[in-house]
Amino acid sequence: MNVIDITGLCKQFTGKRMTKVDALKGIDLKIAQGEIFGFLGPNGAGKSTTIKCLMGLIRPTAGTAAIMGEQIGSVASRAKIGFLPENPAFYDYLTAEEYLRFVGKTFKMPEALLTRRADETLKQLELWDARKRPMRGYSKGMVQRVGLAQTMIHDPDLYILDEPMSGLDPIGRALVKDIILDLKKRGKSVFFSTHITDDVEKVCDRVGVIVKGQLEALDSVENIVRQGIEGYMVQTRLSRGNHEALGGFAVARTNETFIEYFVPVAGFNEFMALAGQHSVEVTLVETKRKDLESFFLEIVGKGK
Amino acid sequence: MIKTASVTLIGLILYGILILPFTTYLHNKPFVEKLGYVPSVPAFKTIAADQKELVAASLVLKVLIYFGGLVEKSESQLAIPPDYMSMSRLLHGAVKLDPYNMDAYYFAQSFLTWDVKQYKLANDLLDYGMKYRTWDWCLPFFAGFNSAFFLKDYAAAAGYYQRAGELSGSDLSKLLAGRYMQESGQTELAIGYLSAMVKGEHNPALKKNYQIRLTAFQEAHRIEVARDHYRESRGAIPAMIGQLVSGGFLSPPPRDPYGGEFYLEGDGKVATTSKYAFAKVKNKSLKNAGDVNERH
């Protein structure tokens, strides 16, 4: 069963002077159980709009979506997930501990479990020392961590996180990555939006790229990485063999000991055969590929 | 830091310079301005929202404080004639907002009769109040006195006193009703009324007012008693009060607390040059006081 099932989701906003803006133009997306899905896109592409539709905060103009089989907008559709809004704000007169207890109660957690889980998540997100202080005194990163804590307290099967890394310092980001990887290990599903490709590459199974309200790419990270191989960097020892035989390949770099060749994927076998014939010693082979960042930029560029 | 401190200091000095003329200005504002103008009652009711009783009470207090201030200033003498018209208008406005406000009726009664001589207006107001304060014996007691003493309408007075007697359960009103319902009982009627008023009054300014009036009437009554003794022994009424004093009928000599001179009219009736008032009130300004009632 898919944990998220989006079909033909459209959202049209009516702006000032009755101008219509199509924020989402028919999104189709299915997230499987246990999948970590990265939702990439530049600012204003429709990431948050999609998530708000899923959470029932706004109403889609057309199309349907279901979370764990429950139609979006219903209370039941939100009952088994943990949701982190973008730049979250929580009742700032409450302490982190009080807020977590409040969230747990809305999920109808039994009292003993709630107390135990609140303590666990507060410790996990390094909020333990601040737990008795009202959140109005928290830094942005602390609020973001409260946001993560409140998604985890009831240990849901699906996490919907809107920009979970924003506002966090490198240590915080690493913490979040670890948490997501841990969730993955435990078979949980995570749907998170970001505009930072690095985050995606490290933790995601699958990526979707949204540009101007349309899903421009949808593939597994593995595939993207494989498709992205452009060729190899082959390092050879200058003092050994006949390098003239390899004249058909571009020299990328040279110094007194080594010559480095750039070898396209199609020419790799030929290169290796020639090198063998002419006693060229290959000291290192390195895969040359586009990273996710350029993949992303390419798609965004195409969409423009 | 020094800049802020000096600005604050200059501000404080300016305040010190300004506050005295400002207070003096407010203090010496014309009385009409001080009492304020009562907007039309429907408009007032709208603004008062659910605080009609509070607004009514504040109107009454405004009049009271204004009047109290005048009395105190001149040491229980009203040197400046109070703006009775505005006072009446405010009190009428007050009872439209809160028809149960006893202070308004009580105070209106205290000056509309003796000082302003608007007896009809006073009794109309009391009649209005009686429709609401159905338990209160004071209102018919006042109205009865007004009818008997000022309007000489003994039939109406009897009706009011009857009602007051029934409501109070005391004999006071019944007593008044029986004994003084005639021209000759006027002074005793006034003394009876004023004694009751003095006894029930807590406000020092008003109490003083009543006390002065009561003293005047008690003096008048003393002269009446002496005059009757004189007639009994000499067989004729005296022409002058001096005759009563020199004949040993009246001792000490009577003194009018309003500063006037008592004298005997041709038929032997006791009167005073002060007409039981400190200053002559211009009646012109008071004519309009009656209009207020009609407008409502």
Added chain:
Amino acid sequence: MTTIIGITLKGIFRDRVFQGIMVTACAFVLIPGLATLSMRQVTELSLTLTLSLISFIMLMLSVFLGGTSLWKDIERRYTFSVLGLPLSRQGYLLGRFGGTALFLLLVAVVLGIAAGAVVAFTASVHPPDRPIVWGTVALCILFDVLKYILLIAVAFLISTVSTSFFLPVFGTIATFLAGGVTQQVYEYIHSPASKNLSPIMKQLATGLYYLLPNFSAFDLKVNAIYGLPVPANGLFLTVAYFVVYVGLLLSFSAAIFSRREMR
């Protein structure tokens, strides 16, 4: 819903609203002194002043708490996090309303006790002509509470359609003033004095009379101050009116709020 009520109450207390009220309530101490200015009704005046003060405090509370509750949640983006939880919009709205109304009731009880002490003190120094009917005083405060709870419901209804702070606050004040005079206006247009009024005006005024809340029925101040009897029948009708009117307001608010887009 009960969790939202709890959170709402906590929020109001943490914002030191209660302390603010207690400071304002210090004015109660002045009332016995102020009331002696009266000549013939010291106790009545002290009752007037205490009831008015309570009324005023409750008016401020219902306008500012009622008018800003939803606005603040939307403005400070609390709605994104809270409405993402498995709570229905209706439950959230009713919880917010319930918490505010409960706080008002609590304030009324505390202030009512203080008022009782003040008035009892005044009455012991200046015994009134007629004994104070404490039951009517309590009833007066209770009906004041009902009136202001109704006003809170009005504030919530306006909040559900408004995106700004001003509309709910000033709309609520305007409704309060209008709701206080509708009865007078209605009586005026049905009296001979209004025969020069155009029929359209009359119909408009009559329409507004039925549309706007009627607050005059809730005002028992005069009964409490002067110990006048309160008709039981009227009270029953007023309570029924309160229940139906608040129910309507809340159901409209819930309908609008559940359709509102949280952008």
